[in-house]
Amino acid sequence: LSWMSAQLRSASTALNVQFTKKGKPIVHRAAGIAPGARAASADAGADAHRSSAPAIRAVGISSVSTASGPLISLEHDRTKRVPIPPNEPHPFLQALGMQTSEGRIKSDMQDKFQQINEFLKLLGHTRELERLAEGRTSAPHAVSTGSLTAGVSSARPLCILDCGCGSSHLTFGTYHYMSSVLGLPTCIMGVDTNAALMQKSNDFCRTLGLAPSDAEFFAAPILSFSPRSPPDVVLALHACDTATDDALALGIMQEAPIIMAVPCCHKHLHKQMAGKPPPEPFGPLMRHGILRQRQLDMLTDTLRAQLLRVLGYKTDVVEFTSTEHTPRNLLLRAVRIEGGRASGPATAGSASRARGLKQRGQLLQQYDNLKAFWGGVTPRLEELLAPQLRQLRDDLAAAGM
Incomplete structure (x- = not known):
């Protein structure tokens, strides 16, 4: 085996398996921590790190319990928020x-x-x-x-x-x-x-x-x-x-x-x-x-x-x-x-519109350069938007851009 020990944890039990050098398995079972024992362990400070009782965590439920009572509140565990929750009937x-x-x-x-x-x-x-x-x-x-x-x-x-x-x-x-x-x-x-x-x-x-x-x-x-x-x-x-x-x-x-x-x-x-x-x-x-x-x-x-x-x-x-x-x-x-219309010339007093037109002209030049690099390919979308692009080029020419 590439590993010598394994641990399986559930809400109420921890199962530890260790293998000796000769390959013999040694199995340990442990129950969850009762609330009183957990508090005492926490108060003990460093002793808590030496406790043989396993820490148990469950996901997707508000609390876990054992035969001796509730173990720990898990209210902090929350279901991932999505637009349409998967576990609610719709x-x-x-x-x-x-x-x-x-x-x-x-x-x-x-x-x-x-x-x-x-x-x-x-x-x-x-x-x-x-x-x-x-x-x-x-x-x-x-x-x-x-x-x-x-x-x-x-x-x-x-x-x-x-x-x-x-x-x-x-x-x-x-x-x-x-x-x-x-x-x-x-x-x-x-x-x-x-x-x-x-x-x-x-x-x-x-x-x-x-x-x-x-x-x-x-x-x-x-x-x-x-x-x-x-x-x-x-x-x-x-x-x-x-x-x-x-x-x-x-x-x-x-x-x-x-x-x-x-x-x-x-x-x-x-x-x-x-x-x-x-x-x-x-x-x-x-x-x-x-x-x-x-x-x-x-x-x-x-x-x-x-x-x-x-x-x-x-x-x-x-x-x-x-x-x-x-x-x-x-x-x-x-x-x-x-105000992002692609057509319509920039007029006097429309500084913001002129800036927008100039920016679109720069973007159009980048588009043309990329097309030319790849042998002048013509995407279908360009064919469909030919009137809008032609109007934009006319507007740029009229504005001297």
């Missing part, structure tokens, strides 16, 4: 088939549930939801985690658009988080080309008692969809290939305050680079298929993030969950800068 989770009637997340839905929670956590970190909701509520908003529809006021709601929503787990999770957990009036829209899934989601809405004005799903390509009201948040979780670009473009065109996308597969730039010699000194890296794929994936997301910055969004790229739950775990998170 009507929408059960209706979606993610949770059992006892309130446990099903084993085959653990990864999806983890992704939703991490996505929502990063959405909350923007601090934009509360700001957007200011002035929209007519009265203090009741919070209820027991009902999907409880506590929503008659004020104009925040509008969530989920692009390429598929089975709509994220859509409904976002609705529940915003309306029932944060207490914000919310409506949701989902769009996907899978008509059967969209009908299923609409049926699910009616089962929950949600009116079309609260939640509705549409079978359509992302870019051909016209939201009934401008979305406040545009989401896309694992929209395939250029569908992510469609979602980002729609969010920018609608001037959505928040855009969050987790890209899936990347094929567009891979096809453009096929057969082209890589820029120096990237030849050794691009020789290997897996490294080439990852490099072009990173290039795609870098260009996407830079275009969002160019067009007036504060943007970061973060890991939204562990690769244990999904290998596609990069999140593009963009928050629209106040």
Whole structure:
């Protein structure tokens, strides 16, 4: 054996196993410390370190006890806070088939549930939801985690658009988080080309008692969809290939305050680079298929993030969950800068606007330089936003920048 001793502890017992040089095991069992004995041991100072009674710690419960009575309070042990607690029954989770009637997340839905929670956590970190909701509520908003529809006021709601929503787990999770957990009036829209899934989601809405004005799903390509009201948040979780670009473009065109996308597969730039010699000194890296794929994936997301910055969004790229739950775990998170329109010339007296235009011009130059370095590739997102980029270049030229 590579080890000579081991210790196993439970709430009431400690088991110690030691092996002699000849390999003979010696087993010791010890009970927990009674409160009186624990106090006496603590008063003894240095004697406490020589006590043969084991220290016992349990996680996730308020106290542990033995036959002689309670051992120690563990109120300091707290469950990790997440947007949607995993051990509390939720009507929408059960209706979606993610949770059992006892309130446990099903084993085959653990990864999806983890992704939703991490996505929502990063959405909350923007601090934009509360700001957007200011002035929209007519009265203090009741919070209820027991009902999907409880506590929503008659004020104009925040509008969530989920692009390429598929089975709509994220859509409904976002609705529940915003309306029932944060207490914000919310409506949701989902769009996907899978008509059967969209009908299923609409049926699910009616089962929950949600009116079309609260939640509705549409079978359509992302870019051909016209939201009934401008979305406040545009989401896309694992929209395939250029569908992510469609979602980002729609969010920018609608001037959505928040855009969050987790890209899936990347094929567009891979096809453009096929057969082209890589820029120096990237030849050794691009020789290997897996490294080439990852490099072009990173290039795609870098260009996407830079275009969002160019067009007036504060943007970061973060890991939204562990690769244990999904290998596609990069999140593009963009928050629209106040007054961050990409078009419209700087006018006299608009010093702040002129500074913003100059900054976007610098970001655009960085974008152009990166493209040129990689052989002049053209991302799909740039193609979709050609009118906005052309207007920005005209504005820069008119301002002499």
